[in-house]
Amino acid sequence: MTISRRQILGGAGFLAAAAALNGCAGFSGGGNDGGGGGDGDADTLTFTTWGSPAEEEGFRNGIAAFEAANSGTKVELNLVPYEQIFQNIDAQLQAGTAPDLFRVDYGTIGAYSSQDQLLDLSDYFDTAAAEEFLPSMWEAVQFDGKPFGVPHQTDTSALVYRTDLFEQAGIGAVPDSLESAWTWDEFRQVAEKLRGSLPDDLYPFVYNWQLGGSTRWLSWLFQAGGRLFNDDLTGSAIESDAGRKALEFTQGFFTDGLVPPSSSVKSSTYADDAFSAGTTAMAFVGNFVLPGLEENIQGFEWGATYLPRDERGACDLGGNALVATRNARNPELAAEFLKFMTQPDQMSDFCARAMELPTLNSLVGTELDYQTRPDIAGIFVEQATTLEPGDVQQLTSPAMATINPKLRDQLEAAFTQGQPVEQTLATIAAAVDEAAG
Amino acid sequence: MSADTSAREESTGSTAPPPSPAATYTAQPGRASRRQRSTGAAAGFLGPNLILLGIFLFLPLGWAFLISFQESSGFGASGWVGLENYRRLVTDPTFWQSALNTAAFTLITVPLSLALGLGLAVLMNSVLPGRKLFRTLIYLPMVISGIATALMGVLLFDEATGIINKLLREGGLATVPWQSQGTAAFASIILVTLWIRVGFNMVIYLAGLQGISPELYEAARLEGASSWQQFRYLTVPLVGPSTFFLLIMDVIYSFQVFDTIFVMTGGGPGRSTSVLVTYAYENGFVTRDQSYAAAIGIVIFLVTLVFTAIQWRGNRSRDTVG
Numbered sequence: 001m002t003i004s005r006r007q008i009l010g011g012a013g014f015l016a017a018a019a020a021l022n023g024c025a026g027f028s029g030g031g032n033d034g035g036g037g038g039d040g041d042a043d044t045l046t047f048t049t050w051g052s053p054a055e056e057e058g059f060r061n062g063i064a065a066f067e068a069a070n071s072g073t074k075v076e077l078n079l080v081p082y083e084q085i086f087q088n089i090d091a092q093l094q095a096g097t098a099p100d101l102f103r104v105d106y107g108t109i110g111a112y113s114s115q116d117q118l119l120d121l122s123d124y125f126d127t128a129a130a131e132e133f134l135p136s137m138w139e140a141v142q143f144d145g146k147p148f149g150v151p152h153q154t155d156t157s158a159l160v161y162r163t164d165l166f167e168q169a170g171i172g173a174v175p176d177s178l179e180s181a182w183t184w185d186e187f188r189q190v191a192e193k194l195r196g197s198l199p200d201d202l203y204p205f206v207y208n209w210q211l212g213g214s215t216r217w218l219s220w221l222f223q224a225g226g227r228l229f230n231d232d233l234t235g236s237a238i239e240s241d242a243g244r245k246a247l248e249f250t251q252g253f254f255t256d257g258l259v260p261p262s263s264s265v266k267s268s269t270y271a272d273d274a275f276s277a278g279t280t281a282m283a284f285v286g287n288f289v290l291p292g293l294e295e296n297i298q299g300f301e302w303g304a305t306y307l308p309r310d311e312r313g314a315c316d317l318g319g320n321a322l323v324a325t326r327n328a329r330n331p332e333l334a335a336e337f338l339k340f341m342t343q344p345d346q347m348s349d350f351c352a353r354a355m356e357l358p359t360l361n362s363l364v365g366t367e368l369d370y371q372t373r374p375d376i377a378g379i380f381v382e383q384a385t386t387l388e389p390g391d392v393q394q395l396t397s398p399a400m401a402t403i404n405p406k407l408r409d410q411l412e413a414a415f416t417q418g419q420p421v422e423q424t425l426a427t428i429a430a431a432v433d434e435a436a437g
Numbered sequence: 438m439s440a441d442t443s444a445r446e447e448s449t450g451s452t453a454p455p456p457s458p459a460a461t462y463t464a465q466p467g468r469a470s471r472r473q474r475s476t477g478a479a480a481g482f483l484g485p486n487l488i489l490l491g492i493f494l495f496l497p498l499g500w501a502f503l504i505s506f507q508e509s510s511g512f513g514a515s516g517w518v519g520l521e522n523y524r525r526l527v528t529d530p531t532f533w534q535s536a537l538n539t540a541a542f543t544l545i546t547v548p549l550s551l552a553l554g555l556g557l558a559v560l561m562n563s564v565l566p567g568r569k570l571f572r573t574l575i576y577l578p579m580v581i582s583g584i585a586t587a588l589m590g591v592l593l594f595d596e597a598t599g600i601i602n603k604l605l606r607e608g609g610l611a612t613v614p615w616q617s618q619g620t621a622a623f624a625s626i627i628l629v630t631l632w633i634r635v636g637f638n639m640v641i642y643l644a645g646l647q648g649i650s651p652e653l654y655e656a657a658r659l660e661g662a663s664s665w666q667q668f669r670y671l672t673v674p675l676v677g678p679s680t681f682f683l684l685i686m687d688v689i690y691s692f693q694v695f696d697t698i699f700v701m702t703g704g705g706p707g708r709s710t711s712v713l714v715t716y717a718y719e720n721g722f723v724t725r726d727q728s729y730a731a732a733i734g735i736v737i738f739l740v741t742l743v744f745t746a747i748q749w750r751g752n753r754s755r756d757t758v759g
Contacts, residue, residue, distance in 0.1 A: 087722050094512055111725065115511045201597075201606065211703070261617035262596035266705025268616070269595055277598045401511075405723050409531075409708070416617060416706040 042330045044074045045337055048089065049103035050082040051354075054291060054371075058350035066340045073333065075101075093117050093325065100328040101337060104149065105320050106140040107215060110398030112323065113143035119324035121147045124335035133342075136392045137359040141321050143398065150338045151359035153351055154319030155286045156384045157208060157216065158376075159308075160293065163301040165281040169197040174305040178313060178382055181306035184223070184249060191258045194281045203260045205282035207253065208271035210263065214408035215395065216284075216316045217265075220246040222391050225311030228403075228428075229394045229436060236432035239425050242311070247414060247421045254415045264415045265408050275302075286318050287380035290355045291372045304376040306383055313386035317395045319356065357384050399435035406431035498738070501731045509728035522732035532733065534708045535716040538623075542712060543691035546630050550687055551680065553631060554638025559672065561639065562646045572643070576636035583633070587700035590629035594701065619709030622702050626710055629697055634690065638683050645679035646672070681752045685745055692741050713737050 051059060056079060063075045078099060080088055086108060092098040093112075104112065112118050125147055130138050137151035161174065171190055175181045182190065194204035209216045218228060226242025229235070237243075253259045260274060275283035276296040284307070285293070293302070307315055322341055324334035340346060344362050351358045352368040357380060370377040394400075410428050413419035505523070508516040526532050557575060561568050578586050593600050594615040602612040615625045649672070657667050673680075695714040698704060704711035704719070713733055721730030 090512065090722070090725070111511065117512060201612070260597050261614060264617070264706060266703040266707075268591055268701060268703060269597070274597055279597045402724055402726075405719055412705055413707055 041074075043072050043333065044076060045101055045328075045330070045334055046076045046078065046099035047101040047337075048078040048080055048085065048099040050080055050085050051103075052288070052291070054354040055350070055356075058353045061349060061353075062341050062346050065346065066337055069340065070333075070336070075337065096327070098325045098327065100330070100334050101322060101324050103152070103320050104323055106151075106154075106317050106392075106396050107400055107404070109141060109149055109321055109323065110143060110396050111401035113148035114398035117326055118148040119326055119328055119331055119334065121149070121324070121335060121338070124332075124339070125150075129339070132361060133359050134361060134364065136387055136389050137319075139389050139392045140317065140396045141323075142396075149321035149323035150342045152320055152322045152342060153347070153354070153356040154317070154359050154384060155288050155356055156315040156318050156380055156387065157219070157284050157286050158304050158306060158315075158379050158383045159205075159282055160275060160285055160302055160304045160376075161282040162278075163303055165194065165198065165202075165300075169193045169281075174303065176305070178306055178386065181313060182308045184308050184310045187308035188249075188252075191253075191282075192256075195256075195258060198281065201279070203263075203280045204258045205253075205284070206259055206263045206271040206274045206280045207250075207284045208286065209265045209411070210267045210270055212404075214265045214411055215400070215404060217246075217250065217407070217411055218391075218395065219307065219314050219316050220250055222314035222388075223308070223310040223312060224249075227390070227394065228432060229397060229399075233393065233397055233399075234436055236429035236436070238432065239429045243425050244421055245310075247424060250411075251414050251421065261416070265411045266416075286316075287355050287357065287377065288318070290377070294372050304373075304379050306379060307386075309386075313383075314388070314391060315383050315386050317387055317392060319359070357381055397436065399432070402435040403428075403431050501734055504728050505731040505735050507728050509726045511725045518728075522729050525729065526732055526736065531708060531711065531716060532713075535711045535713050536736075538708075538710065539692060539694075539712045541623075542627070542630075542694060543688060545627055546634065546691050547684065547687045549627075550631055550634040550638050551683055553635045554683065555642050555673075555676065555680075557635060557639040558642030558646055559668065561643055572639070575639055578633045579636040583696035584700055586633050587629065587697045590625065590632075590697065590701050594625040594629075616702065617706055619706055622706055622710050626698055626701060629701065630691075630694065633697070634687065638687070641679050641683055642676055645676040649675050681748070684752075685748055688744055688748070689741055692737055692744075 047059075047063070049055075049059060059077060063077060066075060067073055085102075086104075089098060089102055089104075098117075109118075130147065133151055134154075137154060138147070141147050141149040141151055166174070171193060191204040198204065207216070221228060221238065221243060224242040224246045226240050226246060227237040230237045254261065254264070260279065262269065263271065263274060270289075271283045272285045272289040272293055274280050275285065276293060278300065307313065322338050324331065324338060328334040341350075342360065344360055347358050347360055348363055348366070348368055350356065351363075352370055355370060355372050355377065358364065358368070364381070368377075407428055410419070410424045410431075414421065414424040506517060506519055508518045508521075561572050561575075565571065591599070594602075596602060596612070596614060596616040599615065602615070605612050614621050616622055653671055653675075654667055657671055662670070693714055694712055695718065698710050698712055698715050699718070702710040704715045714737065717730045717733035717737070720726045720733065
């Protein structure tokens with residue numbers, strides 16, 4: 001048989017295109033037949049997550065224990081940087097190549113569960129199993145009354161401070177219990193005292209609402225007794241005395257020079273980085289940054305205390321759930337893995353390694369073997385109890401995915417552009433009404 | 438005189454036009470003509486590229502165009518909404534602010550990066566000591582990923598902990614609000630962009646300069662032309678094709694700037710550094726409104742296309758200079 005040049009070139013073209021397409025499949029990052037599992041290998045699960053080195057170690061330990069307990073099963077771990085994980089997951093869900101399992105924060109889970117992208121776990125977690133979790137955390141994984149994930153861990157913010165700058169400013173004792181936490185007025189006085197004693201380029205404190213953390217502003221709203229949504233979550237409730245008070249109070253941080261002017265919600269620098277660099281006397285930080293602070297801070301001593309309170313105490317809902325995708329190859333095995341990872345021994349090991357807070361009732365009262373600053377870890381555990389089910393319902397509403405960018409824009413405008421309080425609240429309220437209505 | 442030469446002279450003396458290569462070829466019965474075969478070979482060579490371009494460029498482009506006429510449901514488009522996304526663009530102040538910022542960014546960065554690139558190329562083309570080292574240093578930001586370069590930008594321009602403000606503080610000077618004041622933030626983006634772009638422009642200009650005959654400069658010097666006159670009346674016109682190429686590349690780059698702004702300012706403070714691509718990204722991947730993001734993407738594509746077409750028509754003659 002004679003093969004013409006045209007046939008050779010055509011064939012080469014076809015092979016090149018096939019090779020290119022095949023190569024691109026490598027970008028799918030897992031997929032239902034990802035990484036050696038193959039369509040027929042129902043005993044393999046693919047799991048995509050992000051994680052600090054300590055969290056990675058925790059996941060690997062959990063996976064090894066799961067594989068040992070379930071002979072013949074395999075869990076393929078795919079680690080992705082946090083900044084791009086949800087773009088990847090979105091693209092994979094749309095392309096039908098999503099992993100069987102992934103990790104998602106409580107603020108984003110609603111965007112997936114409300115769009116029918118996650119496995120409904122009602123058949124795998126009965127009432128007794130659900131009651132093992134803290135009610136507010138179980139609430140965080142619900143949509144339409146059904147669980148679409150398991151609360152794997154939580155975290156929240158507290159206040160860290162430099163002891164040397166506190167002494168220099170003449171600030172003595174700091175609150176040592178939730179009940180004695182500073183009121184807003186007392187916190188403001190502390191900040192002003194620091195402002196008076198610090199040079200111009202050092203600031204009293206920095207708040208952690210940067211880089212996607214704008215919802216942490218809602219802690220102020222909740223502390224003032226306000227709400228973002230109305231009671232049935234169908235519209236806004238932020239245009240209230242509490243809303244005005246919270247926004248005026250936080251806007252004052254910038255207008256009165258209490259926080260670095262570059263620390264607004266669109267800043268590219270995290271609050272804990274500013275504190276580590278020694279440019280602020282206090283910082284609102286999540287417990288998960290404690291290992292980083294311990295490692296990076298040199299030259300000064302630091303402690304921690306509770307968040308300020310107003311009408312009530314409140315804090316932010318950090319942490320993450322583990323979920324299975326709707327089209328997981330082996331839903332039973334995926335649900336089994338989720339159950340296994342939230343067993344007390346697995347959860348306590350993971351939380352102790354990664355400085356995270358547990359979500360099981362049985363672990364709340366127990367002392368976890370925290371590796372970093374066990375002296376202050378309890379402050380974060382206690383602070384997390386100020387989160388109320390009503391707060392969780394608002395923070396995990398599917399509408400938050402649409403509201404978040406608008407909340408960030410409006411807070412930025414109020415903090416750095418001098419946008420009036422009423423205008424800011426009205427625009428946030430309009431965004432909530434549009435997204436929730 | 439050889440017989441061959443005489444044969445050529447005879448041929449030249451003839452009044453008949455010389456036969457064209459095509460006219461001298463007679464197709465053999467039963468075989469494809471050379472023309473057909475060469476067309477086939479060209480198609481064979483072009484084929485793989487066209488297939489790849491079709492799959493990875495034209496198909497997504499057409500797809501984005503379709504999605505821009507649909508409603509986004511968060512995961513893929515759902516209903517058909519016609520021009521609704523484009524109508525929304527017209528009344529969206531953030532879109533206009535981002536478009537204005539993109540235009541300002543382009544108007545500032547393109548001429549500056551061209552001028553600096555040409556200036557540095559002239560310098561590197563001369564007898565500068567250690568010029569190979571300087572060339573490498575200037576080109577370096579171009580070979581590092583955009584995100585990494587932008588992170589270096591953060592190290593330099595961070596308002597509290599950045600190197601520049603630290604140096605200013607050490608020198609007893611006032612610090613610059615690189616992240617909290619709109620104009621300063623915009624300036625920091627432009628400075629980092631110039632740092633990234635100038636190396637590429639320099640290399641292209643350097644290639645253009647090295648194609649210019651040294652005799653031209655020698656003749657100009659003999660005529661008494663000063664250095665400035667040599668630069669103005671010889672160098673600048675003779676690197677015209679390079680300028681034309683760079684102008685189009687730089688404008689496209691500026692319209693599509695994303696990574697530097699995304700990492701350094703996130704579009705802030707306020708909306709002062711938001712550009713069309715960061716706004717499209719925000720809608721597509723944060724709000725998950727892919728249809729609206731696709732409409733913004735199509736606008737960026739059309740504006741870039743129109744600008745390139747205008748440049749192409751306006752500068753066609755430059756392609757033949759040099």
